[in-house]
Amino acid sequence: MAAVAAGEDPRTWVKNGNSTIDYLRSMNDEILAKGGTADIARTILTLVAVGEDPRTFSGTDYVTELKSRVKPDGQVGDHVYTTIWTIIALASVGEDTGASVRWLMAQQNADGGFPWTPGAESDPDDTGAALEALAAAGISHDAAAVQNALAYLKGMQQESGGFHYGGTSASNSASDSWVIQGIVAAGDNPAGWRVGEMSVVDHLVGLQNPDGSFRYTAYVTDSPCRMTASAVPALLGRPYPILPSSAVQPSPVAAAPGVTIAAATATPASTPIPATTDIGERTVTVTDDFGEIVTIRGIPQRIVSLAPSNTEILYALGLGDRVVSVTDYCNYPPEALDKPKVGGYSTINIEKVIAAEPDLVLATFGNTEDAVDRLRTFGMTVVSLNPLTINDVLRDVELVGATTGQEERAAACVEDLQARIQAVTDKTEALVEKPSVAHVVWYDPIWVSGGETFQDEVITMAGGTNTFNSIGGWGIVGLEEFITTDPEYIFVSSGTGMGDGGYDIVYNYFMNEPRMQRLDAVRNGHVYVVDADIISRGSPRIVDALEEVAGDLHPDLFDTGTPTATPTVQSPGFGVVPLAFAFLAVLLIRVKR
Incomplete structure (x- = not known):
């Protein structure tokens, strides 16, 4: 769609004798078998953009397939974003979208924004996309829903000058692109949306690399092809749907003349020197999970955690009072919710990390190599964790203990976890019959945990057999394939931060479909239902998940009451606060986009 918006013909984009349309044709069966609602809608939009008929492409009627997913009240799928994509797609082929538009407008929050799923918090990405859907359906620019959405985005x-998805994450090119397209769809000029001298257009242009691609944030290069494909239609002033005729005379939105866009890789004007701690003569050298050799002088007193799993390890070792900042997703233990935030996983706000003046940054794989390298160039002491197995989690507990001077407490924690693991495996290893089990991460489309994942290891140690072990990592399974496989037990991930009643959202799908x-x-x-936080994070609570799954699979072998909770050492001065909704896990955010 980006190519068409720029006046290009994707049929002429050929490599090894195949064009992008040839590739789409080759993927036809897989799209039908495994595609979620948004995938079907985006396929229609792509075909419309290149002048193909989505009702007959490769013998498939994608329009009828998408319409079959529209519920009587107009909702499509179970979410706001799936309904947004459907409205845009069906409007592009002249189908009636009235019921879906009415349903969408009813989901608008009091602040004027739109959420990704009913009842969740508003976010700029989905609000920008909703404005595109309303415009595609013919809703007037003067409509209250449109004006309220614009007011939300202004705020x-x-x-x-840019936008971010939410929380304290860094402004990014994807959010900029969604918002720019939404502003244009609503009849306004995004070049006039500025804070000081910087407009949202200026910010997006400032994220372009020398090779023409776009970074995700100022310090992170993530999915540059996807970021570029999002930025091109936005900068050309082309909201979705992009029709073949719209590519003839693009109307780019321009950065304000005379505005100097600061290089995104520039060092901040004031770079605080990280606080140093000189407690005794202690110096320790550790090797983190990426093979980086790190020397820690003194005992760290100001720790920034860049992942929920890291935060849980720190609190399990009684280090909560030394944690000065965490991510938007750090929701356990409850005390972590009150800590200052420094962004998400791949949207770490570097400036906020620097401002926290840490003497130790505990990073993880999801933060991206770019962000970690940038922190090190600012003189930060960074130790990165990347546990791939339960044994790796135990080693990381010991690593954090050695890094922070809590070796004894780490050893005690690991000993307790090992004893709990053995208490389970002593009973399950000798089992002759082990039921088939599927762990489902998401359902539209169906994502399952395959081999080489925490979930696969939990299933095996709990006395089950992973039905989809042959899938490496996490993968999509078609509906008919899942039904044909017919696992004896199904565990579905759920958690907070998914809107009203969202905890059981995947479970409800299986029980009601x-x-x-x-x-x-x-x-x-x-x-x-198993809480996504305990079964997906590389923290001590992965053992909680093991005990819970084992109890569900073999209630005759285990006490099926409340599993033993991984202890959290309370830090002085911290009280227990109520649990608040957190954002989805990174995997689910990526799935929906």
């Missing part, structure tokens, strides 16, 4: 613009009633697990009451 969300950052000091940089008519086609799933054919599954033995559904008929026999063997569909279980």
Whole structure:
């Protein structure tokens, strides 16, 4: 769609004799078998952009397929974003979208923004996309829903001129692009949306690399092809749907003349020197999970955690009072919710990390190599964790203990976790019959945990057999394939931060989807909810997940009451605060986009 918006013909983009349209044609069967609602809608939009008929492409009627997913009240799928994509796609082929538009407008929050799923917090990305959907459906620019959405976006613009997805994450090119397209769709000029001298257009242009691609944030290069494909239509003033005729005379939105866009890789004007701690003569050298050799002098007193799993390890070792900042997703233990925030995983706000003046930054794989390298160039002491197995988690507990001077407490924590693991495996290893198990991360489309994942290891140690072990990592399974496989037990991930009633959102799909009633697990009451936080994070609570799954699979072998909770050492001065909603795990955010 970006190519068409720029006046290019994707049919002429050929490599090894195949064009991008040839590739799409080759993926036809897989899109139908495994594609979620948003995938079907985006396929329609792509075909419309290149002048193909989505009702007959490769013998497939994508329009009828998408319309079959529209519910009587107009909602499509179970979310706001799936309905947004559907409205844009169906409007592009002249289909009636009235019911879906009415449903969408009813989801608008009191602040004027739109959420990704009903009841969740508003965010700029989905609000920008909603404005595109309303415009595609013919809603007037003067409509209250449109004006309220614009007012929300105005209030969300950052000091940089750009936009971010939410929380304290850094402004990024994806959010900029969604907002710019939404502003244009609503009849306004994004070049006039500025904070000081910087407009959202200026900010987006400032994220372009010398090779023409776009970075995700000022310090992070993430999915440059996707970021570029998002930025091109936005800068050309082309909201979705992009029709073939719209590519003839693009109307680019311009950066304000005379505005100097600061280089995104420039060092901040004032770079505080990280606080140093000189407690005794202690010096320790450790090797982190990426092979980086790091020397720590003294005992760190100001720690920034860049992942929920890291935060949980720190608190398990009684280091909560030394944690000065965490990510938007750090929601356990409850005390962590009150800590200052420094962004998300791949949207770490470097300036906020620097301002926290840490003497130790505990990073993780999801922060991206770019961000970690940037922190090190600012003189930060960074130790990165990347546990891939439960044993890796235990080693990381010891690593954090050695890094922070808590070796004894780390050893005690690991000893306790090992004893709990053995208490489970002593009973399950000798089992002759081990039921087939599927762990489902998401459902539109169906994402499952395959081999070489925490979930696969938990299933195996708990006395089950992962039905989809042959899939490396996490992968999409078609609906019919899942039904045919018919696992005896199904564990579904859920968690907070998913809107009203969102904790059971995947579970409800399995229990209410008519086609799933054919599954033995559904008929026999063997569909279980497991908190995504405990089964997906490389923290001590992965053992909580093991005990819970083992109890569900083999209640005759285990006490099926409340699993033993991984202890958290309370830090002085911190009280227990109520649990608040947190954002989705990174995986789910990526899935929906």
